[in-house]
Amino acid sequence: MKMNNIKISLIVIVLFLSSACSDDFIESREPVYSIDSENFFNSETDYFRALVAAYDLLQASYINVMLGEIASDNTLAGGESPTDVIGIQQVDDMIHTPINANLRDVWNWMFAGVNRANYILEFKDKTDFEGKEVIIAEARFLRAYYNFELVKWFGPIPLKIDQRFQIGDETTIPRSSVEEVYALIEEDLQFAVNNLSYTAPNVGRATKGSAQALLGKAYLYQDKFPQAASVLGDLITSGPYALLEDYDDIFELVGENGSESVFEVQYTDQQGAGFGCLQCSEGNVAVGFNGIRNYNGPLFDSGFSFNVPTQETYDAFEDGDIRRDIAILNIDAWAAETGATFGIGNEHTGFFNRKYIARKGDLNLGDQNLTNPNNYRAIRYADVLLMAAEAYNRSGLDDARARGYLNQVRSRAGLDDVTVSGNALTDVILRERRVELVGEGHRFFDLVRTNQAANRIDGFISGKHELFPVPFEEIQFSNGNWQQNPGY
DSSP: OOOTTOOSSHHHHHHHHHOOOOGGGOOSSOOSSOOOTTSOOOSHHHHHHHHHHHHHGGGGGHHHHHHHHHTTTSEEEESSSTTTTHHHHHHHHTOOOSOOHHHHHHHHHHHHHHHHHHHHHHTTTTSOOTTHHHHHHHHHHHHHHHHHHHHHHHSSEEOOSSSOOOTTGGGTSOEEOHHHHHHHHHHHHHHHHHHOOSSOSSTTSOOHHHHHHHHHHHHHHTTOHHHHHHHHHHHHHHSOOOOOSOGGGGGSGGGTTSTTEEEEEOOOSSSOOOGGGGGGOSSOHHHHHHSEETOBSSSBOEEOOEEEEOHHHHHTSOTTOTTHHHHEEEHHHHHHHHOOBOOOOTTOOSEEEGGGSOBTTOOOOSSGGGOOOOOEEEEEHHHHHHHHHHHHHHTTSOHHHHHHHHHHHHHHTTOOOOOOOHHHHHHHHHHHHHHHHTTSSOHHHHHHHTTOHHHHSTTOOTTTTTSOOOOHHHHHHTTTSSOOOTTO
């Protein structure tokens, strides 16, 4: 279920879900069949279709994942030239402004997701049927997911509870504080935890474990370490998840929706897409953007050479760490081994994000670079273990338990156990997050929340770059109701 032309402003986005049929379409007699947004929720099928629409905007979060790496010290923007997708280049150089099309996409598409979830919740009491609490819980999980993305990127945001945004809200509804946003996220996720099971009704839908993991992450981002330790520890003890034995399997078809997947964004290569509506693609757009420029060789397909890892990132792996060459493709070594050829793009480092570059054999209907089927592993069990390790360590509750979780991840990577405690253990856990999760979109926010960004990211200005600017149009439309983030 795709909305083919999501507009550039939140106030226009919400019009789709708030408008009803005009009198121009009403004839003198009663129509045989008439339905609009106000009289839609009449059956279980209606609620389910609306839920599918709310999930649908997750696919547009590919840009969040890319920029979460490019804004950090892990990767450079890359592309064809220094002006190729200028918004991405600006974020890489920390010179982005409120007039940035890619940051505007993050705002628009995540708010579209919030509004679709709120559409369901606005009518949650209209029609009863068995199992409705599961759909409501998933809608609240999705609202929390989208709001979590928004608060990470933009800080204070406008909130509406169980109601769609309407035209004019931007001039009357304030941007809620970060604390208020997180309070709603926590409330939504706790409801989801209480009303979902560990087994989803269909593959790709949120579960109790998805909600626990995201709740623990939300606590961690607020430095609520005891609360994070509690919920993540319970998930590890009670949940059905386990690390895959082979790290390489995680990012191949065999690893999709497997035992390590706590929540996964589903993609398919069976529906075409075009550049006129990137958020309409059912495929993982980031995969084509990350791909090897003008590639000719085995295993991989060609792409646009964005989001290229740096030499320093490649060197961050310890000797003997089997993850390095699975996570990062050394194209020169690969070409020497296989005879493959490739082109040189902007900021070429010789490395590519191997986790999310296109593989041969996909259908890729329409534009090959926009319809890759690679699912995004939004929350992996390894991430849960590392978040729990950090929470138990930084809360002072249990360094032994923290080391146990950390060493599970290190053991799979072929590395020795760590034995340190206290601040030294904190440092090891954070370094481990970098190499375990490289290429998965978490690095920038990990650096910001642990106050390391200014020392790690070139051009980062403390007091400014912790947040991204609210799009210029939104500030204009608010007519003075919303103030821009500091420094912009």
